[in-house]
Amino acid sequence: xxxxxxxxxxxxxxxxxxxxxxxxxxxxxxxxxxxxxxxxxxxxxxxxxxxxxxxxxxxxxxxxxxxxxxxxxxxxxxxxxxxxxxxxxxxxxxxxxxxxxxxxxxxxxxxxx
Amino acid sequence: xxxxxxxxxxxxxxxxxxxxxxxxxxxxxxxxxxxxxxxxxxxxxxxxxxxxxxxxxxxxxxxxxxxxxxxxxxxxxxxxxxxxxxxxxxxxxxxxxxxxxxxxxxxxxxxxxxx
Numbered sequence: 001x002x003x004x005x006x007x008x009x010x011x012x013x014x015x016x017x018x019x020x021x022x023x024x025x026x027x028x029x030x031x032x033x034x035x036x037x038x039x040x041x042x043x044x045x046x047x048x049x050x051x052x053x054x055x056x057x058x059x060x061x062x063x064x065x066x067x068x069x070x071x072x073x074x075x076x077x078x079x080x081x082x083x084x085x086x087x088x089x090x091x092x093x094x095x096x097x098x099x100x101x102x103x104x105x106x107x108x109x110x111x112x113x
Numbered sequence: 114x115x116x117x118x119x120x121x122x123x124x125x126x127x128x129x130x131x132x133x134x135x136x137x138x139x140x141x142x143x144x145x146x147x148x149x150x151x152x153x154x155x156x157x158x159x160x161x162x163x164x165x166x167x168x169x170x171x172x173x174x175x176x177x178x179x180x181x182x183x184x185x186x187x188x189x190x191x192x193x194x195x196x197x198x199x200x201x202x203x204x205x206x207x208x209x210x211x212x213x214x215x216x217x218x219x220x221x222x223x224x225x226x227x228x
Contacts, residue, residue: 032215034216034217036219041201041224042221042222043115043117043203043219043220043221043222044203044205044219045115045219046216046217046218049216090156092217100169101146101158101217102158103156103158105155106155106156
């Protein structure tokens with residue numbers, strides 16, 4: 001069965017320090033994995049996507065994620081947080097040609113000045 | 114701008130009423146998804162349509178229904194509204210290929226307030 005677990009509901013970092021948002025998944029097949037970001041009162045925006053090519057995926061705004069099959073993880077990182085990164089982040093797993101998609105519960109990122 | 118449009122942006126109505134939310138997918142996308150986002154329930158998948166046919170159902174109440182029209186736009190109908198239906202409703206669209214899953218692109222959402 002398919003599932004996604006975002007290990008932290010809230011993460012707080014200082015501006016200029018690294019960001020790590022953790023995501024574990026389970027899937028019966030080779031899934032596609034995504035990270036989306038949602039700023040307050042806005043729609044979800046795609047940050048990056050993994051579809052069995054390179055295991056290190058680079059996204060927009062300096063974010064990247066590494067697919068680790070042995071750990072069933074797809075953690076999102078950024079070397080240096082910016083105030084504008086404060087938002088909610090969703091890890092998503094999708095399989096069966098997009099007909100089965102599961103969203104994680106979300107991680108709210110706070111960035112302190 | 115994702116290319117997915119939703120109307121209206123805001124909707125305020127009373128309990129017991131019926132409303133219709135509209136979504137136009139990105140050009141070329143055959144698949145449309147509806148989601149509900151509320152403070153207590155988070156982001157919940159409601160229903161998916163693919164080229165006019167219902168393809169997957171999530172946590173959609175019986176009071177809610179949806180359809181996708183031949184021009185691929187979709188409507189979500191919410192009836193006998195309750196206070197707890199107040200939420201952000203998102204539509205997303207995607208191209209689903211034989212090679213596997215494709216990205217969902219989200220619209221800006223419709224904020225529904227039930228008074």
